[in-house]
Amino acid sequence: MTVSQIDEEVAKLLQLKAQLGGEDGKHVFVLKTAKGTRDYNPKQMAIREKVFNTIIGCFKRHGAETIDTPVFELKDFDIAGQYDPMIPDAECLKIVYEILSELDLGDFRIKVNDRRILDGMFAMCGVPDEKFRTICSTVDKLDKASWEDVKNEMVKEKGLSEGVADQIGEYVSMQGGMDLAERLLQDPKLSQSKQACAGLADMKQLFSYLQLFQVTDKVLFDLSLARGLDYYTGVIYEAVLSQMIQAPVVAEQNGALPGDEASVSVGSVAGGGRYDGLVGMFDPKGKKVPCVGVSIGIERIFSIMEQKAELLAEKVRTTETQVLVASAQKNLLEERLKLTTELWNAGIKAEVLYKKNPKLLTQLQHCEETGIPLVAILGEQELKDGVVKLRKVASREEVDVPREELVEELKRRTSKLP
Amino acid sequence: MTVSQIDEEVAKLLQLKAQLGGEDGKHVFVLKTAKGTRDYNPKQMAIREKVFNTIIGCFKRHGAETIDTPVFELKDFDIAGQYDPMIPDAECLKIVYEILSELDLGDFRIKVNDRRILDGMFAMCGVPDEKFRTICSTVDKLDKASWEDVKNEMVKEKGLSEGVADQIGEYVSMQGGMDLAERLLQDPKLSQSKQACAGLADMKQLFSYLQLFQVTDKVLFDLSLARGLDYYTGVIYEAVLSQMIQAPVVAEQNGALPGDEASVSVGSVAGGGRYDGLVGMFDPKGKKVPCVGVSIGIERIFSIMEQKAELLAEKVRTTETQVLVASAQKNLLEERLKLTTELWNAGIKAEVLYKKNPKLLTQLQHCEETGIPLVAILGEQELKDGVVKLRKVASREEVDVPREELVEELKRRTSKLP
The missing domain is CATH 3.40.50.800 (Anticodon-binding domain)
Incomplete structure (x- = not known):
């Protein structure tokens, strides 16, 4: 039975469900059918459920409320009071860390940067204000493209001088932790930017909380992280699986030839950041409201888990019968x-x-x-x-x-x- | 903040989520926003989650697989082997019993009947074959209309003789358990219908399993249950809350005047039946496949639970923080x-x-x-x-x-x- 046949079956079932449901809207439906009518979907569903349960379990551990699937909200904190904005940011990173660890997707890194550090760096390197946005999206390509290609685009397509591009190139190759934030606060160029200094001070503070949260082994302050989105105003971050999942020995037993380059191709699986300005849009009075978001790429995670289960020839239980x-x-x-x-x-x-x-x-x-x-x-x-x-x-x-x-x-x- | 404003906010958040999600499809999203941006939805969400968790928990206890939310499937049994079709039917009733008990919606009854008993009864009372369907849907109105109105419709609108209608009227007033099935197997008219006898024998068997499953206190064999659907081929059933939920004393403390007729209006909350012929449609080879369905009216259950929580001034927790x-x-x-x-x-x-x-x-x-x-x-x-x-x-x-x-x-x- 092919996937499209299954989809068709499911569509029929859903239609049937609607009929059975009569006039009063949504129904939950149980079927008892004979063997052979379908045999594949429950495995996918079991994987989806595992992913959802892990994510929802983690959100609940952190006091989150569901406001609408798939949107959750962490507890309301008093913004008028004396609170440190970096704590919720750190908690978001802790959440991503916990979810990716629990799902056991392989080794990962969470890259962090700050919009203000990027903007300050661009200014100090001599990028004209009106080019911040376009240069930012060029920098964002560094995770897939080489520095040469990125520099080429900056100079030939976007009209930066080679000197300016090279200065940017020096910064965006930097990676580290709290030490890097401290070092850059002393950097002759960056320390002249108020914006960059504010971002770097917050980055230091962020790492101090990340230490308390015991997640610094996977978090990397990376100046090349740019996430080409306009509305982030502070910390930005992105989680990437740091290596391909290799087909292990068992795959050979399932027909893969030794040396087969069986692997699961993966990329960014979660991301987010602070976007205080944007949320102001949502407020009836247009107030600026502090807001930090975590976005988990569940479809990507599903497909990684499915491919992994297939590669490892894992038996996925589709019921929980004890x-x-x-x-x-x-x-x-x-x-x-x-x-x-x-x-x-x-x-x-x-x-x-x-x-x-x-x-x-x-x-x-x-x-x-x-x-x-x-x-x-x-x-x-x-x-x-x-x-x-x-x-x-x-x-x-x-x-x-x-x-x-x-x-x-x-x-x-x-x-x-x- | 009104419900429509909340909906609007949620729509904006979902749109934001989609933007944050970038190119790779569905994302799960966590927000940390300041207090005051919304204050109502999490309570509804908590109720929805409780209902879903109860239903899903029950399905899992019975070995169900999820094939697509909200469609579940109970374990595959070997239809070629020697099995008793009434066991899965009884298990469906057990499931409805467990869910309604756990949700604590108030007292309920599960009415059962069998399509074959209805058809046999119509035939023996002298209803012409081509009128079975339309008379069936008239009988189905008995839960809301009086026998006089139903009889009127049969005679004046649908052209049955008064004698035939009265014979039907006698049967559809009957309610009971296994004893009623045994009695009707001896009934001079019904016992002449092969169809009715097959249905009544299965009904006896069903009740024997319902006794083992310890649910007979809420299950009622009711000859007026007709569920106006064409594709049921055997057992049919429907769960109804048997009384209004009355506003209790605490409601007075919340501003309700003594004597206020505050109550939650309820109706059918679950139903289903056997539809062996229909599922055959889904089979690529057109085979007839035995199939029993349970359909839970979750939207109706949500609104009952919400109204109940309001009436009882219940505090609904929206987080699970310990x-x-x-x-x-x-x-x-x-x-x-x-x-x-x-x-x-x-x-x-x-x-x-x-x-x-x-x-x-x-x-x-x-x-x-x-x-x-x-x-x-x-x-x-x-x-x-x-x-x-x-x-x-x-x-x-x-x-x-x-x-x-x-x-x-x-x-x-x-x-x-x-």
Whole structure:
């Protein structure tokens, strides 16, 4: 089944959903269909859900409110009071750090810069005011193009003198941390720009908070970061995966030839900055309102995760079922349904096969196919003894658990599962 | 700020999000804005999230896969094998039962019937084949209209004889459980219809599973349930809230006069059925595929929950923050940020005020306003002793907790919170 066929199926289902929903708008819909009608989408959906849950979990850990999917808002702080604007900026970087670490996308760097440092640098290097914007977007190409190409564009297309371009070239090759901010505050040229000094002082302050937040190992003050957007007024940042994800050895087992350059091409996966001026637009009285934004490139992250799962031949579970209620003997459907009900009522994610007399092998195969880690097995003897045989699918270990302790035992065991 | 203004703001934010997102599609976006730019939407969002989490949690407990929001699919069962089709039908009813119980919307009933019983009944009462559909939709009006009005429509508009209408009237007034299915299997007229008998036998079987699933207290076999949809082929069902939600005594304290008939008007909140024929449409080979659907009227549920929250003057929390890291003395910003980082890194939902030297009262007020249940207070003495003062906001109880035990203590306490 191709992706477009799946899309078509899903479209039909959604249409059906709308019909079933009748007149009163949006509905959530559950289908029970037979095997074979589709077999691919749930894996993608499981990946999407994992990404969303990680992001939403992180936002919530930081006190964010949802104002509309996919827009979240972090807690309201009192702007009239005495507060340090760099704390929310640092918290945004902490959030990006946490999300990218948790998603385990590979090594990453978060580049930071400040619009005021860029503007001050351009001014001190002798770029005319009216060319700041266009030069800024040329600098922004440095992550993909060489300095020679960028310089060429500055000089030949945008009319800078070679001397001015070379001065810019010296600055935009600089990378570092708090030390770089300190050093540039002493820089003979930059220190003459009020704007640049304000930006550099804030950068120092930002790094002091980043140290407290324990994220400086991935954050890089990079003067070439320009993010070609007009409305940033202060700190800007961008997270990039710092290396390609290489196809590991297991890929060979899946048909890739040794030496195949199988890799996932990646770029910027998150970004943002401070844009105090812009948000003023939104205020009915036109007031300037401090605002910091984080933007997470979820579509890009989805596709990286999907490609990674494919490369690593990862088994992506599409359900979260913790236990299958099974029987080894015939005529125990009722007992299986009773036990399943007990588990559902206790909040355990449980399944049961709908066959009257399924073979034990069939039931165990279902667990292996769908990744259910535990099986609760009932037989005449277990029923007589008031126990359930609890089997770990992976190790085949079995242990008899008293029926009244089963829920607790399952909760204990599943809290340890990934 | 009115709802339409909020919508406008959100639209602007979404537009901004799209701009920030750059070229690579969908982004998740976090904003930190100042207080006052909006004040209403997060409450609605919190209610929506609660509803969605309840529904999704229930679906997952039953092994459902997401194939596309808002479409879920329950596990694939082997239709070729020996399975009982009434088990999935019963599980759908169990799911509706669990969701409505958990959402605590008030007392409810789930009416069930079977398309085959309706068709068989129409045939045995003497309704011509070509009028089944139109008579079915007339019967479906019985939940809102009186029998007299319905009979009138059957006779005067749809041309049934009065005798035929009266026979239908006798059947559609019947309600019960497994006993009713058993009784109707002996009914002189219905027992002559093969279709009706098949439906009634399945209804008996359905109720036997519903007993095992412990949901028969809310499920009612109701011969007037017709759900005017053509594609159902077997069991049909619909959940209705069985009484209005009355404004309780607390509403008086919020300005409602005693005797005010404040109530939330409700109707059908979920429904579904079996439609084996329809799903065949979706199969590339046109095979008939067994399929049972659950459709949850989430928009209706949202509005009931919102009205209820307003009536009860319920405080809806819009964040999930478990603890505020606070200080009673000056110059402890660094220590507060350090402790907050410790908590974030341990997965605790924590906030800290962005002020350098906030008053303790301001910090406690923030907790009361936003419903944060716990405060971790740092002072010179606590730092010296290696402890944190943990305060319950509601009861003002305080206890010193060794710093290295704080995360465990918070996890222990917050696992008990609602």
